Amino acid sequence: MLKEASEKRIRLITIMAFVSIPLSGFVTDIYLPSFPSMAKEMQVSEKDIQITLTSYLLSYGISQLFVGGILDSIGRYRPKLIALFLLIISSILITMTDSILLICLLRILQGAAVSVLVVATRAIFVDLYDSEKVKHYLSYFTIVWSCGPILAPFLGGYLEKLFNWHANFHFLALYAGILFLFEWFFSGESLPERKKLNLSENISLYKMMLKNRIFMLGIFILGLSYSIVMLFNITGPFIIENTFRFTPVVIGYCTLILGFSWMIGGFIGKRRLKLDFKERILQPVILQLILITGLIITSIYAESLFIMIPFAFFIHICSGILFTSFFTTSMLYFPKNAGTAGGLMGGLVYVITSVTSFIISMSGTVTEQGDLAWRYLAIAIILLGIILVMHQAVKKEKAEN
Structure with missing residues (x-):
């Protein structure tokens, strides 16, 4: 022992x-x-x-x-x-x-x-x-x-x-x-x-958490925020090597850079936790939509690795900010059952990400910068919609209390 x-x-x-x-x-x-x-x-x-x-x-x-x-x-x-x-x-x-x-x-x-x-x-x-x-x-x-x-x-x-x-x-x-x-x-x-495995108790806890609207909306936001990062991971290598004609080493460097962007977003999100919902959540997602729109417009006139990566860098920072904000608040939503809540949250986030990745894979071949940008936009719009629904749910809950 x-x-x-x-x-x-x-x-x-x-x-x-x-x-x-x-x-x-x-x-x-x-x-x-x-x-x-x-x-x-x-x-x-x-x-x-x-x-x-x-x-x-x-x-x-x-x-x-x-x-x-x-x-x-x-x-x-x-x-x-x-x-x-x-x-x-x-x-x-x-x-x-x-x-x-x-x-x-x-x-x-x-x-x-x-x-x-x-x-x-x-x-x-x-x-x-x-x-x-x-x-x-x-x-x-x-x-x-x-x-x-x-x-x-x-x-x-x-x-x-x-x-x-x-x-x-x-x-x-x-x-x-x-x-x-x-x-x-x-x-x-x-x-x-060792503890006796109590399936009925765990199932009851899961049912209670799954019925909580704000908690579940937070999980969907986490999953979609991470999906934006995973979108580049599954499509970016093909664009960089097959379209821009760079080597796998360059793919590694690009992913390294974007890994740092996620970490930067996490640090920024941690510092913004005390802000109210609009500043903490709506600002990053709106900025993300502006950046994606800029990437789409730019893609019409020019496609280049040196255009795509800087845009993706700041888009991923916004995702990192959102993920950190909702990860923290969601973990604290059930303080008495933090372990179960953490397991449910972590599991569902990856399930959502995997489903999104599958849909992206089946949506057609991504060969150009513009193809990536339009898929970024689709996920970001859904993300904004869920955030707005959650904003109304939070306001309603505060009013009731």
Whole structure:
């Protein structure tokens, strides 16, 4: 039992827990620069490659809805070892096949495995530390997690250039392998007391939360805000390589830049939390619509990587602001059931993102800057509509209270 472990061992486990956090971002984003080359090598369409990402996101989202209760019942250690082992095996198998169907099935398996790792890692801090230290460590989670989406495509671009798309999944197998060996030799069970899995209680809580209009609208806003970022991730590589004729390394650099834009948006959103609804929420979404309109108009006269990326940079900052604002308020909406609310929220956000990604993939080939801009506009308009509905719901709730 880790509760009885030495301070040195617990410190080491804490460090490795933080090392494991970016893995989810790497599994999602490392192979983005390889999308075009995967499509060419496998002789499949762009949407087939994009669906491999959608499969992962959907599995990752749905799994988070159930994983928390299971880990509270059976513990963290063995599920984490199994998840890492499955991640190693699935990553190696992906490099050995040219079947898109099999890759999608393996990505579904990876989504479930990574959800176990993420929830178990988060729970370890709660198991080992008192409430004040937990708050201290958890405050770094978002920053550490963001290293994955920022660094993964950058690294993936170089792996693609130096080797091929298979190297991305070899890297994931190596990353998971190192974590597996550490867990096997140094870690252990952190759960002090197993809880009986109460499905009826969890279902009742979910029903209560799903009926809360403001909470659910907030989740849709989170999902659509992240979908704007994911839109570039699944279409940008094809535009950059096939239309603008740049290399996968350039794709990696572009995604690196846009990863920083999401982080900047998060910091700005955190500083704006005390503002009222109009300033905090309506200003960023209106600015985002203005920027998207500017990109559409500019695309009529000129298409260039040096036009598309600056516009996308500020569009993604606006999404980061919105995401941070609603993530914070939604997490605090059910303070007595924060764990369940967090699991439901995290799961549904990825489900919404995966559905949006699937619709984008099926909406036609995105080959030009203008195609990207019009899809940005469609998501942003829906986002504005939901925000306006939520604004009215918040005003009504305040009036009733």
